[in-house]
Amino acid sequence: MSGHSKWHNIQAKKGKVDAKRGKIFTKIGKEIAIAAKNGGANPDANPRLRDVIAKAKANNMPKDSIERAIKKASGELASVNYDEIIYEGYGAAGVAMVVEVLTDNKNRSAGNVRHLFDKCGGNLGASGCVGWMFNKKGQIVIERTESMDEEEIMMVALDAGAEDFNAEEEVFEVITEMANFGTVREALEEQGFEFLSAEITMIPDNNVEVDMEVAAKIQKLVDLLEDDDDVQNVYHNAEFPEEFEE
Template structure:
């Protein structure tokens, strides 16, 4: 569940989601639980929950699973206690990395992440050390199709409150402010657009291209280990990956 807007990375993310669906759903369920406990079960009132539901649907999480997670979070017997902790650091050759976690043991999570960064040529930094190089944006990806007119979807997106619209070879990329993200998603759904990805992400202002094969391997290993950690929810970085 990495935060990239380039289509090669989105396809890569979707392929990993399909291969590790159970683990992804567990992580999304944890996010839903925390959102419900902090803001209630009504997504029209709880904007954070509404954003996570859009994210869950873009990861192909069935509505029944989403409903069960919400009901479980409301149950008296649910004593799960997680906290949001964001870590920042650098990968090989100064690649900026942000890791968002939900954890019930911050010492365990911090130790795991420090180990990954140290092992794969990076280092953990302090809060704010790299986040200034990113902007928080809503990103909606809609695949191109014969029944979608570009002029029409452009106007529909902008009328719904989108900040920017970009047409690429295979898809349309719609950018929103974090506050307007859920409303734009809902407006596009009402017009029967189906999205391939919809998340509020940390978007890099600039990208770094790695040229050394060892650095590329270490960066790949860092991302893989972070993604496999149960406490890690999302990873954002400014590495410009090569198209596969």
């Protein structure tokens, strides 16, 4: 759940998701429950819940697990108050980083996040120190096959309100404004397209190219942060070398 839109970053993320599927399901389940608790358990009347369900499906979360998470919203989470917190800071070589957290203990989360930044040669900054470098957007990634018509997919996306369309060697990427994400996603779903990912994300205005050493340090910090149960998403503006592998 990190980085930007280049396919090797998306591919690396997908590999991590496959390796940590149980933890990913837990995090998405928490997002589903929070969305359902705040906006109701009916996806038709709750846009945020619809968006999170789409994210769950793109990560191959079982339907019964999704339904279970929704049902838990009015029960298990009724007495738990989660705070949504955004931490900002710098990784190795000054790479800008944003960390989204859902926590029932602010002190624990702040201490853990700060410790991991320090451990990996970075530092946690004040609120707003790097957030201005990122824009919250909808991002949909479709695996490219020989039978797909690039122009058709592009027109469906743009006609539905997409902001940008990128055709890369192995994937098509659709970028939307947050307000249009659900509409564009549903238009593509109606045409039978399946997604490698479909979520609200933070996209940097500009990526910063880094060498292999810095890439390894940033990836280590991302992995450690994502292993924390309170951390939902991690974003950065580093552009890893094409040959970088986790």
